[in-house]
Amino acid sequence: MARGRVKLAYITNDATRKATYKKRKKGLMKKASELSTLCDVEACVVIFSSTSDSQPEVWPSTVATHRMLSNFKMMPAIEQSNRTMTQESLVKKRIAKVEEQLKKLHEENRKKELTQVMFQNLGGNYLNNVKEEDLNDLSWLIDQNLNIIDNKLHMRIESFVLQEK
Amino acid sequence: MARGRVKLAYITNDATRKATYKKRKKGLMKKASELSTLCDVEACVVIFSSTSDSQPEVWPSTVATHRMLSNFKMMPAIEQSNRTMTQESLVKKRIAKVEEQLKKLHEENRKKELTQVMFQNLGGNYLNNVKEEDLNDLSWLIDQNLNIIDNKLHMRIESFVLQEK
DNA sequence: GAATCTATGTATAACGA
DNA sequence: TTCGTTATACATAGATT
Numbered sequence: 001m002a003r004g005r006v007k008l009a010y011i012t013n014d015a016t017r018k019a020t021y022k023k024r025k026k027g028l029m030k031k032a033s034e035l036s037t038l039c040d041v042e043a044c045v046v047i048f049s050s051t052s053d054s055q056p057e058v059w060p061s062t063v064a065t066h067r068m069l070s071n072f073k074m075m076p077a078i079e080q081s082n083r084t085m086t087q088e089s090l091v092k093k094r095i096a097k098v099e100e101q102l103k104k105l106h107e108e109n110r111k112k113e114l115t116q117v118m119f120q121n122l123g124g125n126y127l128n129n130v131k132e133e134d135l136n137d138l139s140w141l142i143d144q145n146l147n148i149i150d151n152k153l154h155m156r157i158e159s160f161v162l163q164e165k
Numbered sequence: 166m167a168r169g170r171v172k173l174a175y176i177t178n179d180a181t182r183k184a185t186y187k188k189r190k191k192g193l194m195k196k197a198s199e200l201s202t203l204c205d206v207e208a209c210v211v212i213f214s215s216t217s218d219s220q221p222e223v224w225p226s227t228v229a230t231h232r233m234l235s236n237f238k239m240m241p242a243i244e245q246s247n248r249t250m251t252q253e254s255l256v257k258k259r260i261a262k263v264e265e266q267l268k269k270l271h272e273e274n275r276k277k278e279l280t281q282v283m284f285q286n287l288g289g290n291y292l293n294n295v296k297e298e299d300l301n302d303l304s305w306l307i308d309q310n311l312n313i314i315d316n317k318l319h320m321r322i323e324s325f326v327l328q329e330k
Numbered sequence: 331g332a333a334t335c336t337a338t339g340t341a342t343a344a345c346g347a
Numbered sequence: 348t349t350c351g352t353t354a355t356a357c358a359t360a361g362a363t364t
Contacts, residue, residue, distance in 0.1 A: 003336080003337055003338060003339085003359085003360050003361050003362080005338095005339070005360095006203070006339090006359090006360070008199060008202055008203070009202065009203070010202065010203065010204075010205050011203050011204065015331075016360085016361090017203070017204050017205075018331085019331090019332090019360090019361095020203055020204060020359085020360080021200070021203075021204040021206070022332090023358080023359060023360085024196065024199070024200045024203070024204070024358090024359080025200065027196065027357095027358060027359075028193070028196045028197060028200055028208075030358090031189065031192065031193045031196060031341095031358095032193060032210070034173060034189070035186070035189045035190065035193055035212070037173055037174065037175065038171070038173070038174070038175065038176050038182070038185055038186075038189070039175075039176065039182055039185060039186040039189070039214070040175050040182075041186070041212055041213060041214040041215070042212070042213040043193075043210065043211065043212040043213070044210070044211050045197070045208065045209070045210050046208065046209050046233060047200070047206055047207070047208040048206060048207040048208070048233065049204070049206040050206070068211060068213065167341080167342050167343045167344070167353075167354055167355040167356060167357095168342085168343050168344045168345080168353080168354055168355060168356085169343060169344070169354095169355080169356085170343095170355095170356070171342090171343070171356085180348080181343085181344090183348095184343090184348095184349090185342085185343080187349095188341080188342060188343085189341085189342080191341095192340090192341055192342075195341090196341095196358095
């Protein structure tokens, strides 16, 4: 970058970091836009910045990003592999680890729920302050999740059928 | 860019486009990485390219991206607004629709659980063809979906209760 | 802080092996 | 096709207003 190399490390100075963030965020999204145009690919960028009002910043748009991310989630996380797993114990270790993670997630979720209840009880007029389109958005998201689950069901059923052959 | 300005439009030449894609994808992800480091933000990039084997390309990693995207989806799509909803009937219609969806969700969820039981009873052979990290991913994804749905259920129920007051 | 302004560092289009 | 190489366009750090 200009006028001096930048050490690739966290910028401790608040003002500098914020300025850099703003510039580079713009640059990143421009690059994404260009790639998308030049090569005709769908792309999205999501940035979670504690600075920016706790809402993620996205390119190209919230709705488009949601749509793409749904696709992403529907993609099979399981890649076909011919590698045979020789060590069953390894799998068991993994499973134990996963179960630990699940426990944490459940705890986290519970906390979030409680926070939400609390938040919504702050005032009685919650729904009165919701835009129709946002409600729409919410319905849309739920639909998407249904799709994802459906997809996984089918994947599993297919696996099952194939397994039986 | 070098040696000639690039017209910001779809590159029709296959070889050129592919080369450009590869270079720019690398550049984009590097930029994302730098932004993330310099400003300590979480960011992800997802590219759907018909070229690349129909699998999306992601930064920083599949798992990290999934995690971030779950967060993104959990973010309230509902922005605060001072606009008051004058038509209560509209809201009630929405709620009815939502309740219908919830019913479906419960059914789906039940199906899913059953399928999972089925899946787990396939016997040990299936696991032999799945990479450890994918197993990890799968469990994680399922849990995320459950969390998301749980979250939305609660949001809606709370909204409904508040409405009744 | 935000907007502008350069000097410089980077990314990359075109080319050649 | 996929690598290097190189000339240029672009992004941007630091300074200034």
